[in-house]
Amino acid sequence: MRLSDTLTRGPAELPDPPGPMRIYSCGPTVYQRIHVGNAVPFVFAMWLRRWLQRTGYEVQLAINITDINDKIYEAAPGASAELARNATEWYLEDTSGLGLGRPDFEPRATETVPEQIAMIEQLIEAGFAYEVDGDVYYRVSRFAEYGRLSGQRPDKVEEQEPNPRKEDARDFALWKANKPGEDTWWDSPWGHGRPGWHIECSAMSEKHLGIEFEVHGGGLDLVFPHHENELAQSRALGHRFAKIWMHNGMLRLGDAEMHKSLGNVVTLQNALATWGRETLLLFYATGHWRKPLDFTDETLASAAARAEGFRDVFRSPSQPAPEGSWERFAAALDDDFNTPEALAVAHEWRDHALLRRALEIFGLESLGELPEAPPEVVELARERARARAERRFDDADELRRGIEQAGWIVRDSDAEFQLVPRS
């Protein structure tokens, strides 16, 4: 199997035969309900885990929860800890609603502060960081490879708000001294304060996966500065860190990228309630993970129709698929996890067992679990069958209307009838 790698800007071959596969994916900052775009890296990480496990890898997946951040202070002055706790619960609820299970590790920044402090101390000792008035900054000029991941040229990176305490405008904060109004802080060798955003991820990933692991993922918008800085922190300490970097394309709402700061946001909770998890998951699989994807009524309606199409396969008799069908499906996923291609293959199948096996990868085997109509609806359908047999078609049509009012559609076949929920 191979995956596109941001660092080398090309395909990276995964070890063959399969071995350990440690994956770290950047999770949300918890200060409000996550939106459908935030869910993309979660969904792809969970799918990738299933596929890798299926093909024999020993997967360990960590998705962090960033519960220390400026955003949280800003969103809940004086009650940031409470907001972070609540928003963590929302995140767990909403992502569980996707029905894909949980990652192996879900570290929180607040639970990893000692590890972060230890890492910062090591960076200072090694000359890669310096303290100024309770802040600690990373010394970018010391790290020759800075900019390699993102392709940014350090000399071209412009600072937005000049910070006179930094030696160099490119330096970034590892530790921030407590400021008035910030109601959560930790003790450190540099006084009260809290860790910077980037060090959290270096510490959390290495705590659970080790100083060297296979895959690091997240949204494309994290390449710079977040991941560039993580890489700089960890490699400065001689850690190999992630071997492959996966960055998913951004979800777009209408013609604008979905952004909390733009307010054009559909929460995951909302999308799940409106479309259901099966349609939403199928929507995510519509496009290749590296490319942008448009969240529109049209694309979601199309996904809903595809879901119904798969259900119809399970409502019809199973027919064996041609030799090599699974191999074609597997080849698509092995080639940079190409879900649109894999789904195209699966759409050709009428083989229940095979299709269910494929849908399991996406957590969509539930499409094969067809609901049974309540007895009173079945009774109406039986009456209608009798009416039809006696050629009382007006009565039959009347009964069909009754069945539809109860939320079901009746389909006739040679000997039997079939009841399908109205969607």
Added chain:
RNA sequence: GGCGCCGUGGCCGAGUGGUUAGGCAGAGGCCUGCAAAGCCUCGUACAGCGGUUCGAAUCCGCUCGGCGCCUCCA
């Protein structure tokens, strides 16, 4: 200004040198009391202009258009 991505039929979306992608929507047909589902048939697309090649959606160049990042953002 710097770094990078993308432009495929009505819509979504695979496909990186030569052979049918697939889905959604649509048209016609078979089937049906009428439907639904299913099945069959139908679209000959690749932003534009050059170039390389026996041959290009696929490689190269330019142009046009859209988009992301550049220390808040998955």
